[in-house]
Structure formats: C-alpha cells, structure tokens
Amino acid sequence: xxxNSNSLTRLVGELKKLPGIGEKTACRxxxxxxKSQSNMIALADSLQDVSAKVGLCSICFSFTETxxxxxxxxxxxxxxxxxxxxxxxxxxxxxxxxFRGRYHVLHGVLSPLSGVTxxxxxxxELLERLKSDHVKEVVIATNFSVEGEATAIYLTGxxxxxxxxxxxxxxxxxxxxxxxxxxxxxxxxxLNGRSEL
Numbered sequence: 510x511x512x513n514s515n516s517l518t519r520l521v522g523e524l525k526k527l528p529g530i531g532e533k534t535a536c537r538x539x540x541x542x543x544k545s546q547s548n549m550i551a552l553a554d555s556l557q558d559v560s561a562k563v564g565l566c567s568i569c570f571s572f573t574e575t576x577x578x579x580x581x582x583x584x585x586x587x588x589x590x591x592x593x594x595x596x597x598x599x600x601x602x603x604x605x606x607x608f609r610g611r612y613h614v615l616h617g618v619l620s621p622l623s624g625v626t627x628x629x630x631x632x633x634e635l636l637e638r639l640k641s642d643h644v645k646e647v648v649i650a651t652n653f654s655v656e657g658e659a660t661a662i663y664l665t666g667x668x669x670x671x672x673x674x675x676x677x678x679x680x681x682x683x684x685x686x687x688x689x690x691x692x693x694x695x696x697x698x699x700l701n702g703r704s705e706l
Contacts (some may be wrong), residue, residue: 580611593612608648
C-alpha cells in the first residue's frame with residue numbers, strides 16, 4: 510500500500526497510535542502532510558517544542574511549561590481542590606470559568622481488571638497536599654464510568670477519615686435534552702439528585 514517506503518510506513522504507524530486514528534485516517538493524514546512540506550515542518554517543530562518545554566506541575570500534576578503552573582502559583586482558593594482523572598478534564602473545567610480553586614490530576618482511575626491500583630495514581634501526592642495545605646473541601650470530578658465511580662468512592666473513604674469534606678460533581682440530564690431520549694440510569698440519578706427550586 511505504501512510502496513515500500515519505510516519512513517512513510519513508520520509515519521502511518523506512529524499516527525495510528527493516536528486515539529481515534531485508524532489505518533485509513535493515518536494514511537490520509539500522512540499523505541496530507543507529504544503534500545505540504547511547510548505544514549510537516551511546522552508540525553515537527555511544534556512536537557519537538559512541546560516535548561522539550563512541557564512537563565508536569567510539581568503540585569497539581571497537570572501539564573505546564575512553568576513549575577508550578579499558573580493555577581498553582583496564582584491567587585486561586587487553596588481551601589478547595591478539584592480532583593480530575595486527566596489534564597484534559599482540568600482544561601474542560603477551566604473552560605467553564607466556574608471553578609476558582611486548585612486542581613489535582615490523578616493521571617488515571619482505579620481499574621483492578623487493568624491492573625491499575627492506588628499506587629499507580631497520584632493519590633499519595635494528593636494526601637501529602639492535604640496534610641500541608643489548608644484544604645476544607647475536595648471536589649471529586651472523575652468521569653461517571655464504573656472506574657471513575659470506584660475511584661470517587663475510594664477517595665471519599667480516605668477524605669472522611671481525614672475529616673475533609675468530599676463532594677462530587679452533579680450529574681443528570683444535560684441542558685437541551687429531550688426526556689424521552691434519556692437512558693434509565695441517567696434518569697434515576699437525576700431524580701435522586703433533584704433539588705428544590
């Protein structure tokens with residue numbers, strides 16, 4: 510298919526490692542890059558730049574070019590920490606502009622079937638922060654998957670023992686949704702979590 514081009518085969522192989530990219534899309538991207546040398550050079554330069562400059566914040570473990578990151582070094586509320594699975598979740602919450610506290614990135618969730626234990630996550634580092642900071646509340650913002658829920662329950666147990674308030678992101682029916690299309694589990698959670706108007 511790639512006419513014995515080792516470098517092109519390698520490029521397609523590397524592109525296929527990206528999430529959501531299959532063989533056909535990887536080929537399409539590789540040929541697109543080959544058509545424009547300037548785009549390929551700009552992409553290679555930006556990848557090298559990110560690789561050289563971006564690392565983990567020593568406090569929250571999000572991606573940053575400065576350590577500590579702007580959120581950890583800024584004037585954010587230190588009494589509340591939002592725990593997320595991945596840096597992309599932190600950026601999603603930041604886009605909302607609704608949270609003014611600090612963050613802690615776990616870099617995954619508990620998954621016994623996949624062999625992911627508390628030792629594989631940034632939980633020990635979170636506990637160290639809770640000892641030294643004046644934290645009054647931890648918002649657990651893991652995804653609402655089986656693994657995310659298990660991680661939330663695990664963290665809640667630890668926080669209760671430490672006497673720190675643990676809260677969970679609200680979940681239920683998205684704005685603009687038609688009730689007839691909502692699945693039973695989401696409907697049950699929305700009804701159980703209803704609030705007074």
